[in-house]
Amino acid sequence: MGRTVLPFSRVLEQEVQEWKKFRRGLRKEDQQFLDRLFEEAKLHVQAGVYASRPWPFETILVSILLEHEKALVELRSKLRAIEEKEQSAGPNDENPRSS
Numbered sequence: 001m002g003r004t005v006l007p008f009s010r011v012l013e014q015e016v017q018e019w020k021k022f023r024r025g026l027r028k029e030d031q032q033f034l035d036r037l038f039e040e041a042k043l044h045v046q047a048g049v050y051a052s053r054p055w056p057f058e059t060i061l062v063s064i065l066l067e068h069e070k071a072l073v074e075l076r077s078k079l080r081a082i083e084e085k086e087q088s089a090g091p092n093d094e095n096p097r098s099s
Helices: 008-018 020-025 028-042 045-051 056-089
Strands: none
Touching: 008 020, 008 028, 008 045, 008 056, 020 028, 028 056, 045 056
8 A cells, every 4th residue: 555645735834833832932023933933834835735845844944935035026126117207317416315
């Protein structure tokens, strides 16, 4: 008989449960951030199914990193747009933030 493989969504939920004691040890304001990290991992459950890694936590971490990378790219793009807008305004225009 072959072994039964749990659905990745269940594996992810088990990991969340295993981190409950760690979560309780965090400050209240930090607990919400840990929760958000696991929520980000849930966005990639299907990829976790395909990956079928021997250590599912690796897949969870890569999922979280993927979401962070997407956020960084978006923030860099917004920052670049702001910088370009400020540069195109020219030195004659008064920047209210620098006053």
